[in-house]
Amino acid sequence: MEKLIERLIQKNRIALSKLITMVENDSPQLLDIMKAIYPLTGKAYVLGVTGPPGAGKSTLVDKLICNFRSNGQSVGILCVDPSSIFSGGAFLGDRVRMEWAYQDDGVFLRSLATRGALGGLAPRVSEIIKLMDAFGKEVIIVETVGVGQMEADIIRYADTKIVVSVPGLGDQMQALKAGILEIADVLVVNKADLSGAQDVADDLKMMLYLRKESDWTPEILLTEGLNNRGISDLYEAIQRHRTFLCQSGLKERQTKLQRKHACCDALEEGLKKYLRQKFLEVEEVKTILKKVQEEGLNPYHAADEILQLLLPIHIEEGE
Ligand SMILES: Nc1nc2c(ncn2[C@@H]2O[C@H](COP(=O)(O)OP(=O)(O)OP(=O)(O)O)[C@@H](O)[C@H]2O)c(=O)[nH]1
Ligand SMILES: [Mg+2]
Incomplete structure (x- = not known):
């Protein structure tokens, strides 16, 4: 290692x-x-791109890379693929479309499978971002499919979060709205060459009034990824949000919070692992579990008893 x-x-x-x-x-x-x-991390700027399947996220990312590259920045891309049942071939699609990335030493592309989306296991996005950061990637773009809680969790590590929508979403729009309200810093309506794009943009604008008051109001942009239209506007909107993050002090606050979360997450995992491996070996625990299994002891009562036995810090209810 x-x-x-x-x-x-x-x-x-x-x-x-x-x-x-x-x-x-x-x-x-x-x-x-x-x-x-x-110790090698903390320098990269992280961009999150999410939206429904086929919205044109990879196409947009592909075009954005050019902007970052022509400004001399090295780029890491992390495509978080949905589990295969949802992807409908997107997995291969991403590979094919972004293959040119391998020709450029300044670009590193990695696809990541969600670890059992149905089991709710989030992929190790924050750790992989840190690896790319340590390697020296200056910009890291995370692409993830969907607009649900899982995607919100995945791109919470991003400094700037882009939510892509497209005309003709119908029912998916409701789900999109819920996701957008919470996370978007920049809203993109892609496939603006199709009819209905302006309606989607207007709809999104209305929806922004429902957003909790904050110092940043997401910009809404129309793009045509395929025809390379609106990409430089998008790039500039990203830069404006980046500047806002730094100047408002939000970036610093987010960094501090992320540090705390990284520690808490690692601790939680370590404890879980420890509990799974070690706690069954403790005699008192074995005795209590036996009583639950064989003698019908209230399992919740037992869990509480074990917790108090194992944890010297007694946690009061409601804390
Ligand atoms: N008409 C139109 N089609 C587009 C545009 N941008 C992308 N597409 C097409 O939309 C399809 C999906 O594009 P992708 O970039 O793979 O979309 P994605 O959101 O990354 O897809 P998944 O990763 O599978 O969710 C492709 O066939 C693109 O060529 C656009 O601006 N207009
Ligand atoms: Mg894609």
């Missing part, structure tokens, strides 16, 4: 790939990897 991290620092792409795979597969060395790379 140390060797891999050394090579990561030397900008070795294979080392980055290998480390991502280790993180993705929950390697037992995960915590050690994160400990080692953390």
